[in-house]
Amino acid sequence: MTRALRLGMVGGGEGAFIGAVHRMAAALDGDWRLAAGAFSTDAGRNGRTGAALGLASERVYASLEAMLAGERALPADARIDAVAIVTPNYLHAPMAIAALEAGFHVFCEKPMAMNVAEAQAIAAAAKASGRRFALAFTYSGYPLVEEARARVARGDLGAIRLVQVEYLQGWLSQPIDESGNKQAEWRTDPARAGMGGCLGDIGTHAFQLAEHVSGLAVESVSAELTTHVPGRRLDDDVSALLRFASGARGTLKASQVAAGEENGLKLRIHGERGGLEWAQMEPNTLVLRWLDRPAEIVRAGGPGLDPRTAPLLRTPSGHPEGYIEAFANLYRGFAEAIRGGDGRWYPDVVDGLRTMQFIEAVIANAASDQKWTMIGESA
Template sequence: MGKKIKLGILGGGGDSLIGILHRVASAMFDKYELVGGAFNIELQESIDFAEEIGIGTERIYKDLDTLIAKEKSLPEGERMQVISVLTPNFLHFSMAKKLLENGFHVICEKPMTTTYEEAKILKKTQEKSGSIFAVTYTYTGYPMVRQMKEMVASGAIGDIQKIDVQYYQGWINPIIHNKEERSSIWRLDPEKSGISCCIGDIGTHAFDMIEYVSGLQVKEILADLNYMYEDNAMDIDGTVLLRFSEYVKGVLRSSQIATGEENNFSVKIYGKNGGLKWEQENPNYLYLLKEGEPMQTLKPGHEYNSAFSLDGTKLPPGHPEGIFDSMGNIYKGVAKAINGEKIYDGEFPTLEDGLRGMNFIEKTVHSHQQGNVWVKIDD
């Protein structure tokens, strides 16, 4: 086995769900070694957390500037090579930009930035640096999502006619109806979260998924968002009509007030000769529909799947794989890119995906604010 890639993490300390997801994912294929970072705002909390998860504290830093200065003072072969940015949204841009400018590879949580303009600046910075940049649209790492992508591309369902994607959660419902509570969480604070909550948080996952599995780009959108209360500045629910072309259209439904829902993310693509359906809460099943034929169920690990799907499958057929595995596949793809290995098209979401995600978020809010009108998505 080759030398492991040295990984640093910003944020993700304490009981952060996203923190443990990234740490487990990075360890999954023995490609990375977590060597330090800045897990919390308070240095002592970061040190305590490092001790708790069993890594040395000599490379735990009080802030990003200290991390960059100290790491760049080390011999090149000992430095952190890639940094994962797991902080709240408003810190993504400044941190990622500074890391790129100093020669680090970056794995960034979504949304990549808080504005489309920031995303365009980041794109130019990355092009100049030559660094690898991944945005963790996690669900693209599922083996059966990758199988879906390959089947669409191979013409298994014919020319696409209709796309329907839904991402429903209910976690904001008990918060939004309490004025004090809804004023206290960062996801409903525009200063920390950006211009959108629901679309920015989970709608962007749905948007990326649509373009990923279909191979098409959304050209125009019409959005209708719900803010629930006049004093709430952030959308918590929305429906977006999509135009891919004159004859290919779709709908994106996203909600965080779908009472009782946990993480109900599903994507359906219908073509001239068949359809494909996938649901995140049952990720091992990809359903193939054909006119006049029984529905087929495809599962991971079988030889009938594509090489890309099998490359992301770690267990024999019948053994469930989950979100840790999906994120692990993204980290694996980034490692292959850093090491100069051959990668499949779509092994990890790129900065370009993050850029389009920010474009979508802003255009969705703009469409709603202008009275639910059609607006163009930039090429």
């Protein structure tokens, strides 16, 4: 019987949203068991979180450093296998590198780091340690995202010409970062979030999804960054034209001040024979449109799915699967890779480096009079 891998978490204490999501996703398929954590720098919050999660007090550590040292001192059949990093962005690189160098695999929140140089340092640490590194690009774990990717890859749409991706939220339409909202506060602070606000937080999701599903690499960008809320220190709205190395063209729109929007991530891809459309808020539906026949609606669990999609499904047709299940698909792929498998995809250092290069290219282009900036040029 294959044992559950043991997970240690840094960050994600009581009141945090994404830590709980990671824990639910990791546990869903039985591949992972939370075994240790350093959940908060506040001792009381840290202890309460560990107790609520049923951890022994000696496996609830005051810091990542303490957790790495404490776990390394345990026998191999008791210590954690991997560290989940669910902290603000400025901690991703130092924590990931420390965990990798200590001999642990890492599953990290996105964006990968504060800049390309940090991302490259993480990649180097992963390579030197021989450990796996995964990133929480959750939306690429949806079954019908995999279906869309499979159909593009097998040539159903013909040569790809157009890629359009948008990610619209409205939660930062008011200056809640100045009135005590902790999630908004750190995401709009350059010292903790990095160079990009909306760009780093959700623009990276849109970019990764566009490249992942199309199978194409963006070569250059022409972009505009806007801060609509007065006094905000980072962008809250992003617009970019995309040039793909293949000759395809694309657009990317990301905004956190689209008042009334919830989590409107949408992807459209058009080739010479047809197109597809997928939306995160209706994730179990993929729409296909053709030049020479009626449009098709493909449903999760329904007939006609590519064989690569089936392993990502857990329920029969008509029983919705959503965000937690998509996240769990990434944790499952990560677990399989650690165990020596090589069949299931998950976002890794390649995705992380690409998205960091995208951030730097957009910022460089938006700050200049140059029409186009090559991705990777500013690194």
